[in-house]
Amino acid sequence: MSTGELIIDDLRAGIPGQEILRGVSLTVRSGEVHAVMGPNGSGKSTLAHVLMGRPGYEVLGGSVSLDGIDLLSLPTWQRARAGLFLGMQHPIEVPGVSLVASLSAARAPAAPVGPGAGAERPDIGARMEEEADRIGFDRKMLRRALNVDLSGGERKRNETLQLGVLRPRFAVLDEIDSGLDVDALEAVARRVEAATTEWGMGVLAITHFHRLLDVLHPDVVHVLSAGKVVATGGDELAEIVDRTGYAAYR
Amino acid sequence: MRERPDILTTFTPQNAASLPGGAWLHQRRAAAAERFASAPLPTDKDEVWRYSRIDQLDLDRYRFGPTDGSGATPSALVRALVDGLGPRAGLVMTVAGTPTTAAAVGPVPGLTVTGLAGHPEAETLFGGTATDPSDFVLLNEAFAPDPVIIDIAPGTVVGDPVVVVHVVGASESALFPRTIVRCGASSRASVVEIVVDPAGGLLGLDAPSGTPATGTAAAPPRHLVVPVTELQVESGADLSVVSIQATGPETWYLAHQASRIAAGAVLTSFTVALGGSYARVRTDSALTGVSAASTLRAAYFGQGDQMLDFRTLQDHQAPRTTSDLLFMGAVAEQAHSVYSGLIRIRRGAVRSDARQTNHNLVLGEGARADSVPNLDIEENDVRCAHGSTVGPVDEDQRYYLESRGIEPEMAETLIVAGFFEDIADQVPVPGARRLISRALAARTGADRG
Structure with missing residues (x-):
């Protein structure tokens, strides 16, 4: 298991005309789970999308590196190949494109970027079924078009399944807990936590709520407010936030 | 209006009359040719030809006349294409307009596949559904050398499709396929009709990589193809029709599919347009009996400087009729697509339900898709829904x-x-x-x- 770092350094970014992230710095090491909590509008989802390079966001300053690779200079697909994964808050419907087709394409040979990229896993179908079973995702869903006619909970399991098949170096999980019932939350969180030991995946879990963290056991908790990390601590910080709210951090 | 050339050198009444056939057919052909020759050619100023390339049509560049069709045999590629369709109830194949001796299938009770001469009701079936003979329908009526009648007797269920394949001939030749289907009361059948240029590289023929013949060294052949398909679906019958246009990249294709659907009958039509320089399909579907239903589908993909053009009419003439149209296409490079459709609900067609949807993906900077849905509703108690989208791949x-x-x-x-x-x-x-x-x-x- 190699060790590596996802280093976010003084990241400033937003949408045209509006700076949302005003200098975010944090470092996630391989195998660590970091939680990012914060009130609505604090920039949590912006952070997730800027890391992945979603169109419509712009970077104003700072840097992001993954195992020494400058992520911000890469297009989205190369960030993914470098080992970054984003579990989306609102996974997007892609009509007519099945999970098996997309994961096969995702694993298709391309110019390798970064360590671990392009590692061949020959039988993607078997891998998918194994991952589906681990999180209680109906195998029938594997042939369906991506996210089409899936419930909110099924979409999150689908994201988690893809994470399990793609085995990223670092995963950003944007409210992976929203829309999940307690059982599904358990299954998803356990799968993510297992990945931290199975292949040393680092996790940046963005969440509103403590209940995800009860299962995911973060090593570090950050509170994001108005586009900055205003507090960093251990698991106890999440409990404090859960009890007292974000008022103290605004 | 564009003036006719002083003398049409090819599509003259004399040439129409030279085709073999009985007396009534001679008369019909001559009359159609006369009407065609006496009217001006349409122009893109005419509403139904708006956006089209009709002004660029040069009829006189095409030759017509039975080429030396003796012994015409389809290539191995075409035979493989037909065999790839699976089991069939019947097969009609023409090469350059000449019927081939392609292996027929053993007789299916209640199904007859004949030429005009072989059918006692040919005179009424020919032109019985395509009753709005304008422009190219007339041209087809005048010059279709060998119309095919597929007749399904009442109550007959034909499990496998009847396959009709037209293979284009030499460059600059004109082809006038005419297919007439009568699906008798409470019968069920399906027809697959293909117009194919084996040199066009479509349908997996002759081009394993799937790349079209565009840009190859030899100039692609030019054809004029004017197919007319008449579909008569009698009460309680269920007819499925698949029409595949796979002509070459320089071909002009002007097709008309007319259907009449009687009480309680169902038509399912699926049209695919891939080839052609200018390829137009006019689909007129008349729902003439109570509770008649049509499902109209099309898929098209244009590239190069192709223009794929679709005009549709869902004509509700009777109560509780339903029509459901979905046309989906993509245009790449400099290709252009047009969809123009009309839902007409006539007075008395109460509780009719009509849907019309057209989705277009525009994949190139120079590509363009026009989508023009229209409604003409003369009755109150009806449901109509129409919608269209035109845009690039979703970001x-x-x-x-x-x-x-x-x-x-x-x-x-x-x-x-x-x-x-x-x-x-x-x-x-x-x-x-x-x-x-x-x-x-x-x-x-x-x-x-």
């Missing part, structure tokens, strides 16, 4: 796939293939569905992933 969908490590080009290929996947699943004949899925995959590049 969010692309982002989602790229976020999984999929290269942009592959992401677009997957999305475009996915766009066609749903509609290709609706092809009503299984063998044709496989063929169409493969042909669309070759166009989208999905077969190379």
